[in-house]
Amino acid sequence: MDLVSTAIAIAVIDAASADLQMISERLRLVTRLIRMAQAEEITCNLRLDDLVTTDPSICPEHVHAVAAGRSLDAANRSISRAKTAHTLPLLRAAVASGDMSAEHLDAFSRAIRSLPKGLRPRLIELQAEFVRHALVLTVEEFRDRLVAAARQIEGDDGASRLQQQKRRTGLRTWTDAWGMVRLSGQWDPETGLALLEAVRPRTEALFHGEHPAGVPDDPVLRQQFFQALALAELVLDRGSAGTTAGRPEFIVTIDERTLRRGRHEHTRAECGRGVQLPIAA
Secondary structure, three states, X not given: OOHHHHHHHHHHOOOOOOOHHHXXXXXXXXXXXXXXXXXXXXHHHHHHHHHHHHOOOXXXXXHHHHHHOOOHHHHHXXXXXXXXXXXXXXXXXXXXXXXXXXXXXXXXXXXXXXXXXXXXXXXXXOHHHHHHHHOOOXXXXXXXXXXXXXXXXXXXXXXXXXXXXXXXXXXXXXXXXXXXXXXXXXXXXXXXXXXHHHHHHHHHHHHHOOXXXXXXXOHHHHHHHHHHHHXXXXXXXXXXXXXXXXXXXXOOEEOHHHHHHOOOOOOOEEOOOOOOOOOOO
């Protein structure tokens, strides 16, 4: 079923009067149409990239942003997705047929990048297998299956990758034009998870306490405001939020088979916040 026939099939079902079975079918068709449109976007982006070879003045990201009414950041992500799809023909074909979403493709791309370069071809060789998985798995389930495959390819459950991540830990500080002290840091997932969980209770205590003057109205900015104050209290040990520093606590969800014997096809090992750690950690 192509784009046109899929759109016609959607139009045949009246959403206003559809019963549960009909509206479910309409949603299935709409999802297939979205996936096909994502494949068309990939094709357009790849053509834009080709045109640069004959006309270097073309900026694919700018052309995409103007044509699609998107930000440059969104356009850049879309073009990056297209370049990845070009190297994964089976996954690209699955998106084009509507059998797989671009989000599944993105998850596969992230899994590839999580591996050392020398091991990446081994995951790429599993394209056909993961196309079959995408037919029945949600993006989250698909991602978990990819994590298990990547860890199996690594052979040490990500222990060497964690050591590499620890070596990449760093913090940069500077003062901006407004005179604000700025920090930009990155931590390995083991340290980062502990840091985030140490900040969280102080953030919540500040949020539910008496708000100081100047708290932003925007909910996102307000959360960032309290997180910044919580981090300062944690480092400076002010404790005004009524919490103690102590050791951070967080919940790990893991199936017994994985805990006792190591990862398997249906492993569930979750630390929260999207953090992936070796079972030993």
